[in-house]
Amino acid sequence: MVHLPPCYDDYPDKAFPVLYMLHGWPLDERHWITLGIDELVDDWISRGMIGPFIVVLPGVSSDGLYVNSSGGAWSFEGMFVDELLPLVDQTYRTWCDPAARAIGGISRGGVWSIEIALRHQDLFSIVGGHSPALALNRPMPQYDPFLLAKQGVAGMRIYLDAGNLDWARASTLHFYDVLVEYSADVTYQVHEGGHVDALWRGGLVDYIDFYTLTWPRSFDDLPLWEGPPVADAP
Numbered sequence: 001m002v003h004l005p006p007c008y009d010d011y012p013d014k015a016f017p018v019l020y021m022l023h024g025w026p027l028d029e030r031h032w033i034t035l036g037i038d039e040l041v042d043d044w045i046s047r048g049m050i051g052p053f054i055v056v057l058p059g060v061s062s063d064g065l066y067v068n069s070s071g072g073a074w075s076f077e078g079m080f081v082d083e084l085l086p087l088v089d090q091t092y093r094t095w096c097d098p099a100a101r102a103i104g105g106i107s108r109g110g111v112w113s114i115e116i117a118l119r120h121q122d123l124f125s126i127v128g129g130h131s132p133a134l135a136l137n138r139p140m141p142q143y144d145p146f147l148l149a150k151q152g153v154a155g156m157r158i159y160l161d162a163g164n165l166d167w168a169r170a171s172t173l174h175f176y177d178v179l180v181e182y183s184a185d186v187t188y189q190v191h192e193g194g195h196v197d198a199l200w201r202g203g204l205v206d207y208i209d210f211y212t213l214t215w216p217r218s219f220d221d222l223p224l225w226e227g228p229p230v231a232d233a234p
Contacts, residue, residue, distance in 0.1 A: 001029045001030070001033070001056075001057040001059070002054065002055070002056050002057070002088070002092070003037075003038050003041070003054070003055040003056075003057070004054055004092070005041070005042070005045050005052035005053060005054065006042055006045055006046055006052070007052070007219065008052070008054075008093075010219075011052075011219050011222070012093070012225075013224055013225055014093065014219060014222040014223070014224065014225055015093050015094060015095035015096075015100075015222060015223050015224065015225040015226070016052060016053055016054050016092070016093055016094060016095055016222060017051075017053040017054070017094075017095050017100040017101070017102070017212075017215045017216075018053065018054045018055075018056060018088065018092075018094050018095070018100065018101050018102070019053055019054070019055050019056070019102045019103075019104070019211050019212075020056045020057075020058065020080075020085075020101070020102070020103040020104070020113075021037065021055060021056070021057055021103075021104055021105065021109075022058060022103070022104070022105030022106070022108075022109030022110070022112050022113050023057070023058075023059065023060075023105070023106060023109050024105075024106040024107035024108055024109055024110075025060065025107065025108040025109070028059045028060070029057040029058060029059030030057075030059075031057075031106065032055075032057050033057070034197065035197060035200055035201045035204060036201060036204060037055060037204060037208075038055070040204055040205070040208060041053075041055060041208065044208065048217075048218065050208065050212045050215075050217065051212065051215050051216045051217045051218055051219070051221065051222070052218075052219055052222070053212065053215060054088075054092055054094065056084075056088055058080060058084055060076065070138075070139045070140050070143045071115055071119070071139060071140070071142070071143030072142075072143070076112055077112065077115060077116050077119065077143075080112075080116055081116065081120055081123065085123065086229070089228060089229050090228045090229070093225045095222070095223060095225075096229055098121065098122060098123055098124055098125040098155075099125050099126070099214065100215065101123060101124050101125070101126070102124065102126035102127065102128070102211045103116060103117050103124050103126070103127050103128075104127065104128030104129070104130060104159070104207065104211065105128075105129065105130065105132070106130045106131060106200055107130075107131050107132065107133045107168065107195065108133050108136075110128075110129035110130050110131060110132030110133065110134075111129070111132050111133050111134060111137050111145065113127055113128065113129060113132075114127060114129050114132060114145045114148075114175075115139070115143055115145055115148070117156070118145060118148035118149065118151075118153065118156075119143070119148060121153075121155070121156060124156075125155055125156050125157065126156070126157050126210075126211060126214075127156065127157075127158055127159070128158070128159040128160070128161075128207060128210060128211065129158075129159070129160050129161075129172065129175075130161055130162075130200055130203065130207065131161070131162045131163065131166050131168040131169075131172065131195055131199065131200070132145075132160070132168060132171075132172055132175070133168055134146075134168070134171035134172065134174075134175055135167065135168060135170065135171035145175060146174075146175060146178055149175070149178050149179050149182055149184065150178070150182055152182075153179065153182065153184045153185075154183075156184065156185065157185050157186075157187075157210075157213075157214070158179060158184055158185065158186040158187070159186070159187045159188075159189075159207070159210045159211075160172050160175065160176050160179075160186065160187070160188045160189075161188065161189040161190065161191055161203055161206070161207075162190060162191070163190070163191050163192065163193040163194050163195065163199040164190050164191070164192060164193070165193060165194040166193070166194050166195045166199065167194075167195055168195055169190070172188075173188070176188040187210060189203070189206060191203045191206075
């Protein structure tokens with residue numbers, strides 16, 4: 001699902017930042033809509049509280065394809081980086097710069113978002129993990145967020161949160177400690193509640209504040225669109 005900002009069609013010469021938000025499992029791409037991300041974003045943009053941006057909500061198939069994959073070309077990471085992101089950039093007027101792309105996710109989606117961003121810092125410089133299911137993650141070393149963090153995260157902004165009654169809290173805090181040890185620009189918050197929708201719905205204001213912090217605050221401040229990226233030669 002793709003959610004365009006109000007008045008997107010009225011600014012055909014502008015390029016827009018993109019926020020990719022991954023759902024928790026076994027939910028689907030409508031998860032963030034259920035939490036109210038579209039209504040909140042439209043309200044804030046319309047009132048000039050934040051600037052305009054595109055929201056992309058990827059989904060995982062109902063048969064569980066990719067759910068237990070670790071990483072690399074034949075995983076959710078590969079599908080996302082090699083297929084989805086180029087398709088979005090070819091289809092919409094996106095601002096193709098790591099500083100203008102953000103990725104975040106809930107639970108299993110939070111692990112994916114962290115893995116993808118840390119492994120592809122040429123694509124993303126903003127990442128969030130909302131109750132990331134790091135405690136249940138069993139990756140191979142090259143896809144392990146704890147090891148990836150130690151390889152360098154300079155230039156990235158990272159956000160982590162969990163609930164005070166959330167089973168994901170301990171592993172999220174551990175990951176935060178690792179990031180701090182390696183001098184990452186990381187924000188950690190504890191919200192009220194357990195590993196349920198009410199927790200993430202209540203944190204949505206903080207999430208959008210974080211993701212949009214460094215993005216242009218109005219349509220007029222957006223950069224000019226230079227056309228879709230040129231595909232690499234085979």
